[in-house]
Amino acid sequence: MKVNSKTLGILGGGQLGRMSALAAARLGIQTHIYCPDEDSPAGQVAARTFVGAYDNKRKLKAFAESVDFISYEFENIPLETVHYLQKHKPVYPDDRLLSVSQDRRKEKKFLNDIGIPTPQWAAVTHADMAHDFINDMDGSEFIIKTARFGYDGKGQVKCRDTDNIRAKWKELNAKETIIEECIDFSCEISVIIARDKLGQTVLYGPMLNEHKNHILAKTTAPAPIPDKIADQAKDMARLLADAVDLVGVMALELFVTKDGRLLANEIAPRTHNSGHWTIDACAVSQFEQHVRTVCNMPVGLPGRHSDAVMLNILGADIKKLNRYYEMEHACVHLYGKQDVKTDRKMGHVTVLQDIETAKNVNKSDTHSDTHKVNLNLI
Numbered sequence: 551m552k553v554n555s556k557t558l559g560i561l562g563g564g565q566l567g568r569m570s571a572l573a574a575a576r577l578g579i580q581t582h583i584y585c586p587d588e589d590s591p592a593g594q595v596a597a598r599t600f601v602g603a604y605d606n607k608r609k610l611k612a613f614a615e616s617v618d619f620i621s622y623e624f625e626n627i628p629l630e631t632v633h634y635l636q637k638h639k640p641v642y643p644d645d646r647l648l649s650v651s652q653d654r655r656k657e658k659k660f661l662n663d664i665g666i667p668t669p670q671w672a673a674v675t676h677a678d679m680a681h682d683f684i685n686d687m688d689g690s691e692f693i694i695k696t697a698r699f700g701y702d703g704k705g706q707v708k709c710r711d712t713d714n715i716r717a718k719w720k721e722l723n724a725k726e727t728i729i730e731e732c733i734d735f736s737c738e739i740s741v742i743i744a745r746d747k748l749g750q751t752v753l754y755g756p757m758l759n760e761h762k763n764h765i766l767a768k769t770t771a772p773a774p775i776p777d778k779i780a781d782q783a784k785d786m787a788r789l790l791a792d793a794v795d796l797v798g799v800m801a802l803e804l805f806v807t808k809d810g811r812l813l814a815n816e817i818a819p820r821t822h823n824s825g826h827w828t829i830d831a832c833a834v835s836q837f838e839q840h841v842r843t844v845c846n847m848p849v850g851l852p853g854r855h856s857d858a859v860m861l862n863i864l865g866a867d868i869k870k871l872n873r874y875y876e877m878e879h880a881c882v883h884l885y886g887k888q889d890v891k892t893d894r895k896m897g898h899v900t901v902l903q904d905i906e907t908a909k910n911v912n913k914s915d916t917h918s919d920t921h922k923v924n925l926n927l928i
Contacts, residue, residue: 735807
């Protein structure tokens with residue numbers, strides 16, 4: 551008797567693909583990577599890598615014919631690529647969610663249409679529209695963002711009502727933008743949801759996220775927030791997953807305002823940086839959920855056994871890891887990237903709270919030890 555093995559194709563060769571490939575290997579599933587780069591982080595741990603442009607139909611077809619299911623590890627995959635591949639093999643999450651998440655105008659409108667509030671916003675195609683929006687608002691601080699291809703703080707500029715708005719808008723060098731109010735938030739959180747073909751879901755979080763230079767630097771799980779807000783965040787994630795008929799893993803980023811409201815910031819139609827801690831603190835990680843759901847398997851029960859703090863290793867901080875190699879309950883993950891660049895995500899460290907301590911402390915005190923882990927990697 552032979553085991554009927556599966557092969558998962560992943561578009562994109564970054565660290566999210568790498569960690570999904572490692573999770574797939576635990577389940578006996580091979581992965582094939584498709585990306586434009588030689589020696590990609592994901593390709594280093596995959597069974598096979600197809601190197602080609604995302605519009606190379608000949609190579610895309612060969613890639614599709616070599617796998618059973620296809621997914622992607624970042625949301626800027628061209629929609630045309632997904633449409634072409636869907637003719638050959640199932641792609642999850644499908645093109646609907648990808649289309650919504652690639653364009654901030656579609657994203658905000660979709661969220662609002664299904665009843666999930668966001669900061670007040672408007673689509674902008676010229677500077678006068680941004681100026682009019684600011685004049686109609688009560689606040690004094692705003693942010694203008696490109697409608698597409700922005701991440702980690704790229705493609706956005708902050709402005710005040712006293713600034714030269716035309717000059718600020720021109721800084722982005724883009725005709726399709728949005729403008730939104732800056733939120734005086736208490737904290738930023740995220741929820742990750744996995745949903746299989748039967749509509750069964752499991753969630754991670756909410757997690758508390760802290761940023762440096764617009765890049766996620768630290769995640770605390772679980773977030774030290776009131777249960778009422780945590781439950782509301784989970785309900786929003788379920789509502790969104792059902793609305794897009796999700797098959798796969800998705801993250802919803804949210805602001806918690808100082809008056810206790812939740813406002814959605816962004817959708818990520820994939821595994822998410824704020825969920826990396828699940829590899830070490832849960833029975834089934836977000837990456838295994840990704841593999842399970844897109845390969846026609848049921849979601850697994852996460853079974854978080856530890857509280858955790860996840861720290862991103864950015865740029866040159868990769869050279870200063872000795873303290874974490876020697877720290878109890880610290881789990882170091884490096885992504886195999888050779889070129890060290892400023893603020894480049896080179897890896898992450900997850901610091902687990904002592905399991906016995908986590909069992910014996912009261913729920914109200916669960917976050918106290920892990921939340922004190924130093925953000926500074928130096």
